[in-house]
Amino acid sequence: MRRWLLFYPISVVLMLVYLTGVAGIVWWFRSRFGYFSMEDNVILEGFAYVFYGIAFGVALSHISDFWKTPLQGTYIMLLLLWLTALLREMGMQHWLTQTDTTAIKIRFFTNPNNPLSEKIVSGLLILAVSAVIIRLVYQYTMPIIRGFFKKDPLYWTICCFGGLGALSQFMDRFPSNYRKAVGETITEPWITWIHILEEGGESFLPLLFALAFVQYHVRQKQRDYS
Numbered sequence: 375m376r377r378w379l380l381f382y383p384i385s386v387v388l389m390l391v392y393l394t395g396v397a398g399i400v401w402w403f404r405s406r407f408g409y410f411s412m413e414d415n416v417i418l419e420g421f422a423y424v425f426y427g428i429a430f431g432v433a434l435s436h437i438s439d440f441w442k443t444p445l446q447g448t449y450i451m452l453l454l455l456w457l458t459a460l461l462r463e464m465g466m467q468h469w470l471t472q473t474d475t476t477a478i479k480i481r482f483f484t485n486p487n488n489p490l491s492e493k494i495v496s497g498l499l500i501l502a503v504s505a506v507i508i509r510l511v512y513q514y515t516m517p518i519i520r521g522f523f524k525k526d527p528l529y530w531t532i533c534c535f536g537g538l539g540a541l542s543q544f545m546d547r548f549p550s551n552y553r554k555a556v557g558e559t560i561t562e563p564w565i566t567w568i569h570i571l572e573e574g575g576e577s578f579l580p581l582l583f584a585l586a587f588v589q590y591h592v593r594q595k596q597r598d599y600s
Contacts, residue, residue, distance in 0.1 A: 379592050385531040385582055389538060392581075396574035400566060418573045419463075425580035426460050432584035436591045448513070451506045456583065458503050463576075470496045528589045535582040542575035 378384065399417060433453060440449035462478075470477035473488050477496040482488055514532075521529025545568050549560050560568065 377592075379585070379589050380527045380596075382525040382527045382530045384527060385534040385585060388581070388585070389534060389575075389578060392578050393570065393574050396577075397567075397570050400570060418577045422463055422577035422580065425577060425584075426456070426463065429456060429580035429584040432587050436587045439587075439591050439594055448510070451510060452583075454506055455503070455510075456580075459579070470499070528586060528593060531582055531586045531589060535579060535586070538575045538582070539579055542572050542579075545569075545572035545575070 396418065433449075433456065437449070440446055467476045467478045471482065471488065471492045473492065474482050474485060476482060477492060478500060482496065483493055518529050518532055522533050548568055549565065553559055
């Protein structure tokens with residue numbers, strides 16, 4: 375029954391192994407070609423799209439664990455978040471506006487030069503996604519906290535997902551925030567490690583998403599057999 379999936383820190387171990395592998399790829403490119411642009415590379419983007427596909431396949435293959443159960447609504451909301459994350463990875467925030475660089479930042483809504491129609495569409499999408507996230511947070515925050523301290527593998531994976539997502543967003547903004555605070559630009563090799571944590575972390579999130587579905591399925595099967 376794939377008992378290793380119920381080893382509670384498995385998500386953390388897999389994350390560290392993956393990020394180490396990403397770091398190895400970066401330094402291999404550097405040693406072989408003398409450069410590696412983390413912003414322009416297609417390697418991690420390719421990984422991300424493959425992992426999104428795997429996550430969607432895993433979620434669909436375990437639909438019977440959720441459909442026509444009290445968790446059916448949660449399942450639908452998780453798929454909506456998967457779709458939102460995929461569209462963001464594909465650049466949806468740029469598609470929503472023809473007058474600015476992105477439509478999901480505060481400056482887009484405060485800029486009077488941006489059309490009202492673009493602001494309305496972007497605002498409605500943001501509100502819809504926010505409502506789903508707030509609903510999930512409200513419903514599952516306490517079970518996640520309790521499950522984490524009980525060393526439940528599923529909730530450890532969920533916490534790893536949230537922590538890695540927060541770390542990726544922090545690293546995404548860190549170079550610009552550092553420049554504003556200090557007045558200097560971060561130099562190599564630090565900028566490379568920041569991009570590894572950001573891009574590598576974001577590309578790994580879909581696999582954690584898939585792992586949570588598999589862990590839930592394995593746990594349910596164990597309960598059926600007990």
